[in-house]
Amino acid sequence: MYNLEKEIYLGNSKNVYNKSEGISIIETEYQNKVYEGWHSHENAHITLFLKGGTIEKRKKENFSVSPGTVLFYHSDELHLNQNTLFPSKNINIEISKNHLNEFDITEELLKIGTANTVKTKLLILKIYNECLIGDAFSKDSIHMLFTDLASNKNYLDQFSKCPNWVYPLYELLNDCWNENPSLNELSKILNINPISISKHFPKYFGCTLGEYVRRLKINRSLTLIQKPSASLTEISFECGFADQSHFIRTFKQQTGFLPKKFQNL
Template identity: 35%
Template sequence: MKQLQTGEFYGQTNQTIHLEGITLTDTEYNLDRVDWHYHENPYFTFILQGNVIEGNKKEIYNCAAGSLLFHNWQDPHYNIKPKGFTRGFHIELQNHWFDQLDFNIDNLQGSVKIVDIDIKFLIYNIFKETKLGDTITSLAIETLVLKTLVKMFDKSYIDADKNPLWVHKVKEILFYECTDRLNLNYLAQTLGMHPVHLSRDFSKYFHCNLGEYLRKLKVEKAYALLAENNLSLTEIAYGCGFSDQSHFNRCFKSISGISPNNFRKMIANKFPSC
């Protein structure tokens, strides 16, 4: 079984950035299948465009654009790429990098599919920094990577499977019914909870209020759709549950710091440097 070294991924690598203990790569996947292999370092895989299937000894992940995986080092896996263009962003963390920090990498065994919106937003911001390429890019990336690891190693994240059943159910409802028509009474009735209890306890488990989470969820959906050049901004706005494109533009920029159009240019490697 082949071991891939630092910065090595199957496909065509468009960009590689080496920092102290951190390596970032932007790679186009051009092989239909990659046999079992493992990597020298723990790393994140973030699917920017297209689709890929990844299998390991325990699970098989179907990863569309916006999917995020974390792999511990020497975790064997294989990949299958469906037809079409697929592109991934990788963040490798050399083992000695963890030695300087108060993180026990053994808490994250094997491969983990990450669904936390805040962690995904951090990864998008790291990707954005690789395209800005100004004098503070290195510092910004290192800070964002640390914030990502702090979030992942937080006890509430590691123990997420122990959350009450309603937490998992409300995530599913919000994902599939992510529109401006949702309201607190509807959610409370669906979950069999009192609206006051839902409002109070939601912040405990989601670290934001219901309205903030819903906006984040809509923007997360938009991130993935903006990678598809065949969709207009108006189509994406309605597809993500916004009432109009103007509302979509304001909400997207307030969360991501850039306009939807500039994010689309960034994905296409046309984002202007500051």
């Protein structure tokens, strides 16, 4: 059992970006078997699993990890990984203790913010894309994106004090993610005035109806697009987009990447 220092991971850390600014983005690949014992990391971090998979064990819970999984790690939190698939690839967003203190963010608040896995996943991809762009605006953009990621403090409690139609709407939208329900259609199903949905939707979902549905569609497409035989036309249709051009535009808007570039990551 051992503790890994900042920006060090068990796999091959291919690239480390933005490390002088309190937020490090570490691109890690796993081509061969690595240490499978208990270990921890000096800093808190969020990991997006892009390729491969693993079984992750912690003291009180286990995770079956596959492409698209997002996990939060407290600093010094013990965990181990077994049955890793090769090749695997992760993007790790690591935050120093000083940076968290400077922005008055606790690890627990950051964990709560990342519980919105769809939004977190898309923001991590935007942060990663800014690293690859690496121009004069990238550092500020990364900090803004991270602030957005950490600001969703009440996501886990969003349904605890809300009208009784909000959670059924959440379930309905997540169940019909590949469809394009209109506000009037949703209001009829839920038996609620469309004006009420329109007025209160941003308060409970953090964005407009259209933005929320687009996030769901692109989130599902991330898994489909990794398949070797994936056709953008087929994915566009399966995810409920009007055509391939609409899918490509929306994918770029939500992740920062063009679909073909994301396939080659």
